[in-house]
Amino acid sequence: MDQMLNQYGVPSDEGMTEARKTSHACVALPTCGLALAESERVFGQVMDEIDQILRELQLEKEPILIRMAGCPNGCSRPYNADISFVGRAPGKYAFFVGGSMTGDRLVGLEKKVVELKEIPAVVKTYLEEFVARRQDGEIFSEYWGRTHQPGPRPVPEQFHLELAERSARLAATSQNGGVE
Numbered sequence: 464m465d466q467m468l469n470q471y472g473v474p475s476d477e478g479m480t481e482a483r484k485t486s487h488a489c490v491a492l493p494t495c496g497l498a499l500a501e502s503e504r505v506f507g508q509v510m511d512e513i514d515q516i517l518r519e520l521q522l523e524k525e526p527i528l529i530r531m532a533g534c535p536n537g538c539s540r541p542y543n544a545d546i547s548f549v550g551r552a553p554g555k556y557a558f559f560v561g562g563s564m565t566g567d568r569l570v571g572l573e574k575k576v577v578e579l580k581e582i583p584a585v586v587k588t589y590l591e592e593f594v595a596r597r598q599d600g601e602i603f604s605e606y607w608g609r610t611h612q613p614g615p616r617p618v619p620e621q622f623h624l625e626l627a628e629r630s631a632r633l634a635a636t637s638q639n640g641g642v643e
């Protein structure tokens with residue numbers, strides 16, 4: 464079976480980082496008509512770059528859950544990952560950190576918008592902090608719970624805030640006779 468998998472280019476988990484083994488993305492474009500941004504099609508490349516950072520920081524054996532979704536529906540369960548990216552618009556993602564490995568803590572919003580190309584550099588800053596501040600034997604999930612207050616919980620308004628603000632401004636303007 465291994466021989467056949469190799470023959471057809473199916474990757475094996477040999478040599479993969481722990482984070483890579485557990486990482487996942489939803490299908491998003493072109494399969495899912497609800498997608499606001501790419502997910503599965505770009506995730507391999509994103510993880511290649513994150514893998515390189517994990518190896519540089521000697522974190523290749525660390526269980527860190529990294530997930531990406533193409534829209535706020537979150538089919539890849541980004542809201543309880545350690546680190547996750549949720550599509551807001553083409554090439555733009557909301558960035559969340561801090562879900563718990565045991566599933567009893569949701570992520571918090573760290574950045575409302577991160578560009579696709581910025582993702583590896585953004586993740587690197589969080590991993591460097593983990594290396595600098597972790598205690599002996601602590602996994603990312605435990606370290607985050609010990610050292611950080613939970614960020615804003617994922618709610619739909621995080622994805623539609625600008626629209627909500629614009630609607631409120633327009634409503635106020637119309638009440639004011641068209642003067643902003």
Ligand code: SF4
Binds near residue numbers: 491496502532534
């Ligand atoms: S998270 Fe959104 S884009 Fe991804 S599969 Fe689910 S509905 Fe589609």
